[in-house]
Amino acid sequence: MADRKSYHHGNLRQALVDATAALVEESGPQSFTLAEAARRAGVSPAAPYRHFKGRDDLLEEVARQGFIEFSELLETSFDEGRPDPMAAFLRLGQAYLDFARNRPGFYMAMFESGVSIAGNADLSRAADRALGVLVSSAGALFQDMPPDSRPPARMVANHIWALSHGVVELFSRGKPGGRTPISPADMLESGVRIYLRGLGVFPR
Structure with a gap:
């Protein structure tokens, strides 16, 4: 699980990108959810919305x-x-x-x-x-x-x-x-x- 402390230094956005890339590699680009990306990054389901409008916005990044x-x-x-x-x-x-x-x-x-x-x-x-x-x-x-x-x-x-x-x-x-x-x-x-x-x- 990702280090939560790093998110206080502005790394949450990149942690979500990396988590999503890993999920896409494992199950394809259509199978992951924003909640799964948040869980993989070690944050709450609401945390991704600080940086991304939704699932597609994260995938585009x-x-x-x-x-x-x-x-x-x-x-x-x-x-x-x-x-x-x-x-x-x-x-x-x-x-x-x-x-x-x-x-x-x-x-x-x-x-x-x-x-x-x-x-x-x-x-x-x-x-x-x-x-x-x-x-x-x-x-x-x-x-x-x-x-x-x-x-x-x-x-x-x-x-x-x-x-x-x-x-x-x-x-x-x-x-x-x-x-x-x-x-x-x-x-x-x-x-x-x-x-x-x-x-x-x-x-x-």
């Missing part, structure tokens, strides 16, 4: 913090395209898988909870930051191609995001090797390479 951490991981992994854009772009895929594996409660709050990203300005900014890393990294892949041959960077980013999420959902959860002997990382990298080859990023 979990998602917001998740997107911030996710963005930082992507930015670090891309490392401004060093040593070359392709190597940096492929590192983003591994970073995506790592985040989903290491922070499942936050990941599910971000992508599987049904929270309204557009309806929360702070959450929307955090999500846009993560997408922005993918868009800029995709654009770097095409910088040497003729301008009229370059595919839209945002389209590519969205396709890669969807591919990454699909690998997480289908192949990264449950017993390793249960669906395929190919590792999630190899599955994602091969899919990305096939996709980019189709766009003419590198020769067949």
Whole structure:
């Protein structure tokens, strides 16, 4: 149980976020209640209302913090395209898988909870930051191609995001090797390479 003394120093809000992420990891984003989050954090059922309007507001904050951490991981992994854009772009895929594996409660709050990203300005900014890393990294892949041959960077980013999420959902959860002997990382990298080859990023 969380240390109640810490809440006198302004940590109640974060304790509730962490408790909610743990509950989401255990039972999914639709199954927890605000009272359960309060109990997990070691406070009264009324305490969460000091910081959050309700359950959805708390879940949106979990998602917001998740997107911030996710963005930082992507930015670090891309490392401004060093040593070359392709190597940096492929590192983003591994970073995506790592985040989903290491922070499942936050990941599910971000992508599987049904929270309204557009309806929360702070959450929307955090999500846009993560997408922005993918868009800029995709654009770097095409910088040497003729301008009229370059595919839209945002389209590519969205396709890669969807591919990454699909690998997480289908192949990264449950017993390793249960669906395929190919590792999630190899599955994602091969899919990305096939996709980019189709766009003419590198020769067949």
